[in-house]
Amino acid sequence: MAKPKVLISDKMDPNAAKIFEERGCDVDVITGETPEQLIARIGEYDGLAIRSSTKVTKEILDAATNLKVIGRAGIGVDNVDIPYASGKGVVVMNTPFGNSITTAEHAIALMFALARQIPEANELTQKGEWPKNGFMGVEVTGKTLGLIGAGNIGSIVASRALGLRMKVVAYDPFLTEERAVELGIEKVDLETLLSRADFITLHTPLTDQTRNILSRERLEKTKKGVRIVNCARGGLIDEAALKDLLDSGHIAGAALDVFAVEPAKDSPLFGTKNFICTPHLGASTTEAQVNVALQVAEQMADYLVNGGVTNALNMPSLSAEEAPKLRPYMKLAENLGSLVGQLAHGNLTQISIEREGAAAELAGKPLEAAVLAGFMRRYSDSVNMVNAPYLAKERGMDVRSIRHEREGAYNTLLRVTVGTDAGDRSVAGTLFGQDNARLVEIFGIGIEAELAGHMLYIVNEDAPGFIGRIGTLLGESGINIGTFHLGRRDAGGEAVLLLSVDQAIPKNVIDAACKLEGVKTVMALEF
Numbered sequence: 001m002a003k004p005k006v007l008i009s010d011k012m013d014p015n016a017a018k019i020f021e022e023r024g025c026d027v028d029v030i031t032g033e034t035p036e037q038l039i040a041r042i043g044e045y046d047g048l049a050i051r052s053s054t055k056v057t058k059e060i061l062d063a064a065t066n067l068k069v070i071g072r073a074g075i076g077v078d079n080v081d082i083p084y085a086s087g088k089g090v091v092v093m094n095t096p097f098g099n100s101i102t103t104a105e106h107a108i109a110l111m112f113a114l115a116r117q118i119p120e121a122n123e124l125t126q127k128g129e130w131p132k133n134g135f136m137g138v139e140v141t142g143k144t145l146g147l148i149g150a151g152n153i154g155s156i157v158a159s160r161a162l163g164l165r166m167k168v169v170a171y172d173p174f175l176t177e178e179r180a181v182e183l184g185i186e187k188v189d190l191e192t193l194l195s196r197a198d199f200i201t202l203h204t205p206l207t208d209q210t211r212n213i214l215s216r217e218r219l220e221k222t223k224k225g226v227r228i229v230n231c232a233r234g235g236l237i238d239e240a241a242l243k244d245l246l247d248s249g250h251i252a253g254a255a256l257d258v259f260a261v262e263p264a265k266d267s268p269l270f271g272t273k274n275f276i277c278t279p280h281l282g283a284s285t286t287e288a289q290v291n292v293a294l295q296v297a298e299q300m301a302d303y304l305v306n307g308g309v310t311n312a313l314n315m316p317s318l319s320a321e322e323a324p325k326l327r328p329y330m331k332l333a334e335n336l337g338s339l340v341g342q343l344a345h346g347n348l349t350q351i352s353i354e355r356e357g358a359a360a361e362l363a364g365k366p367l368e369a370a371v372l373a374g375f376m377r378r379y380s381d382s383v384n385m386v387n388a389p390y391l392a393k394e395r396g397m398d399v400r401s402i403r404h405e406r407e408g409a410y411n412t413l414l415r416v417t418v419g420t421d422a423g424d425r426s427v428a429g430t431l432f433g434q435d436n437a438r439l440v441e442i443f444g445i446g447i448e449a450e451l452a453g454h455m456l457y458i459v460n461e462d463a464p465g466f467i468g469r470i471g472t473l474l475g476e477s478g479i480n481i482g483t484f485h486l487g488r489r490d491a492g493g494e495a496v497l498l499l500s501v502d503q504a505i506p507k508n509v510i511d512a513a514c515k516l517e518g519v520k521t522v523m524a525l526e527f
């Protein structure tokens with residue numbers, strides 16, 4: 001099998017390339033290209049490793065015909081069109097913890113720089129002005145720090161601030177009271193935070209809810225003399241209002257590592273008194289860059305080589321340990337989804353995936369995604385586990401995952417049922433041994449078959465002579481039968497015949513089979 005090919009398109013610690021090679025990938029490091037150059041090149045790669053400079057747009061994804069995974073060495077993924085990548089079946093991963101400490105430290109560094117006006121004092125001192133009387137700072141001890149966002153980075157900032165003997169209040173709608181107590185901070189609403197904080201630091205992603213969270217109106221409600229730090233994302237603060245309130249002296253200082261437009265080359269904030277900034281350096285330490293580079297390379301190689309999924313934003317996680325255990329189930333799940341998708345007619349809007357026995361102990365989400373990948377192939381060829389759940393949602397499908405505690409006839413069982421106009425249609429399968437996937441039931445009829453390659457499905461009246469007639473037809477048509485499986489509802493009733501054959505079955509043979517005595521349904525299936 002050809003080695004997966006990875007492109008590193010942003011400046012990244014060289015350990016990333018080393019890890020990719022060690023894990024069996026070919027890797028190219030080509031940074032600083034224009035979007036057009038990247039579009040021309042991306043088609044040959046299975047993986048794309050980026051930081052924040054590469055913008056993974058629709059145009060790039062359209063050209064990325066082989067791409068399976070995008071890995072962001074860092075946290076924010078606002079430079080990737082994730083919905084579009086998901087639609088294309090591309091996994092998007094990030095490294096949510098590798099640079100958290102570093103970024104929290106940058107926020108604390110900026111807070112001190114504001115409190116003691118270090119950049120300005122440094123500049124004037126080096127100009128020979130010795131401005132000893134020009135600067136009067138403030139202590140942080142005993143002051144209140146207001147955290148907007150108390151996730152990974154916010155909570156590290158909180159722990160450092162508590163160490164500095166600050167009081168910490170936090171606004172984060174997803175922060176529980178228990179977690180706040182555990183962190184030693186006070187959970188408050190945004191109005192309270194604005195009115196109480198001497199320093200405010202932002203640590204949320206940029207979303208529709210957080211965009212402009214520090215709007216002009218809210219900035220005006222802050223305590224006079226507040227100092228504000230943003231090491232999260234530009235767009236969280238109204239920059240024009242920030243400038244006005246710095247100019248008026250209501251805000252005593254502001255430090256931005258991030259800007260609404262980056263790179264920020266001509267912000268109106270530049271030159272404003274008590275304003276300091278850094279060029280998105282929050283994650284820029286040797287330690288953090290090694291962490292995120294190693295982590296992204298390991299995660300991406302794991303996915304490309306072993307199918308392990310870690311820290312994906314558009315697919316359920318699957319550890320490298322779980323992946324081999326789940327692999328035979330994934331195939332079974334995909335085949336059951338595909339079988340029911342090929343057999344059931346009409347407008348299917350409901351699908352349920354039931355797990356019992358050993359299968360009930362496995363992660364449900366990846367199995368659900370695998371069933372949907374098989375099922376959604378009835379609508380489109382370019383479906384995989386990443387985009388199938390999105391496509392199913394787009395079609396308004398009601399997807400249910402059900403885990404049964406009960407012990408059934410099989411040690412392990414997966415059942416897939418679709419709701420059709422004519423009622424529910426269900427197929428079930430099991431694993432014999434570790435990885436021998438078998439269909440065991442089709443629309444209520446017990447049958448044992450491996451689902452693979454080209455198959456012929458026939459429903460007929462259970463009567464003597466039929467098997468001979470179908471065997472003769474296929475033989476005369478030059479079609480070799482590989483395996484032969486029979487099942488029936490009851491003697492003389494409806495019977496199912498599932499054959500695997502060595503080639504695709506031509507339409508004229510299907511038509512001829514339909515005309516055989518006792519035949520109700522004939523369908524060619526592909527797995």
Ligand SMILES: NC(=O)c1ccc[n+]([C@@H]2O[C@H](COP(=O)([O-])OP(=O)(O)OC[C@H]3O[C@@H](n4cnc5c(N)ncnc54)[C@H](O)[C@@H]3O)[C@@H](O)[C@H]2O)c1
Nearest residue numbers: 076103149150151152153172174203204205231232282283
């Ligand atoms: N400057 C840099 O170089 C740099 C480096 C790393 C991370 N970041 C950015 O820092 C931010 C935080 O990263 P993190 O790892 O802590 O993320 P995280 O997901 O761990 O935490 C984000 C927190 O924001 C909270 N939140 C979400 N919506 C909110 C809202 N409307 N109001 C208040 N809180 C809300 C969430 O509940 C969560 O606790 C991200 O935007 C990330 O991209 C920047």
Ligand SMILES: O=C(O)CC[C@@H](O)C(=O)O
Nearest residue numbers: 051052073074075076283
């Ligand atoms: O890669 C960087 O330097 C910035 C990373 C940072 O913005 C992040 O969200 O992780």
